[in-house]
Amino acid sequence: xxxxxxxxxxxxxxxxxxxxxxxxxxxxxxxxxxxxxxxxxxxxxxxxxxxxxxxxxxxxxxxxxxxxxxxxxxxxxxxxxxxxxxxxxxxxxxxxxxxxxxxxxxxxxxxxxxxxxxxxxxxxxxxxxxxxxxxxxxxxxxxxxxxxxxxxxxxxxxxxxxxxxxxxxxxxxxxxxxxxxxxxxxxxxxxxxxxxxx
Numbered sequence: 001x002x003x004x005x006x007x008x009x010x011x012x013x014x015x016x017x018x019x020x021x022x023x024x025x026x027x028x029x030x031x032x033x034x035x036x037x038x039x040x041x042x043x044x045x046x047x048x049x050x051x052x053x054x055x056x057x058x059x060x061x062x063x064x065x066x067x068x069x070x071x072x073x074x075x076x077x078x079x080x081x082x083x084x085x086x087x088x089x090x091x092x093x094x095x096x097x098x099x100x101x102x103x104x105x106x107x108x109x110x111x112x113x114x115x116x117x118x119x120x121x122x123x124x125x126x127x128x129x130x131x132x133x134x135x136x137x138x139x140x141x142x143x144x145x146x147x148x149x150x151x152x153x154x155x156x157x158x159x160x161x162x163x164x165x166x167x168x169x170x171x172x173x174x175x176x177x178x179x180x181x182x183x184x185x186x187x188x189x190x191x192x193x194x195x196x197x198x
Contacts, residue, residue: 022096025088035088036198039081043191050184060178064185071172072182076189079165085194086158093151102155107133109163118171 028038054060064072090099108130114120169175174182 022091022100025091026096029091035085035092036194039084039088040191040194040198042084043081043187043194046187047184047191050180050187053180054178054184057180060181062181062184068174068177071168071174072185073189075165075168075172075174076186077193079161079168080186081190081193081197082161083158083165084190085197086154086161090151090154090158093148094155099151099155101137102152103159103162105133105137105156106159106162106166109160110166113163113167118167 025035025038029035054062087099087103090102111120111122111126111130115122120126169182
């Protein structure tokens with residue numbers, strides 16, 4: 001029960017932090033920062049903290065094999081860093097509220113991707129979730145945040161890349177890896193990729 005309570009607390013804190021990201025991003029942009037540098041520092045600054053946690057833990061082995069490395073490179077570039085880059089770039093063209101709302105179409109793509117690429121059975125609850133998610137995004141959307149096609153496209157594609165990230169983590173076997181170790185490698189590879197991209 002204690003572990004479950006800790007899990008709920010982690011979800012709440014992560015939702016608050018995720019919800020604060022657009023506001024923090026806009027503040028950084030207003031003071032001369034840009035999306036790419038923000039994403040690089042977001043990944044890079046986390047590395048020493050994650051490394052120390054791994055080193056201090058006796059249960060986490062930092063080593064990975066070649067297959068894991070290939071999967072981590074693929075998911076880091078096309079899932080982890082692509083999602084953050086596209087979403088934060090979209091804030092330059094449309095309101096952060098509108099961009100985040102469009103990004104949250106990702107559950108629809110997770111369900112559809114699972115059905116089409118992994119032959120997951122579309123049971124009633126999944127179909128209901130897709131309908132409710134789509135309805136929620138439509139109801140929440142408005143024209144106050146601008147109607148830049150580029151901004152909308154960037155936010156929309158960020159939802160697709162995030163759904164790829166979720167599905168690939170689940171189906172590739174990476175979800176068996178320690179979450180701290182997985183995050184460490186995702187941040188390490190993504191920070192290198194974003195630095196090259198910049």
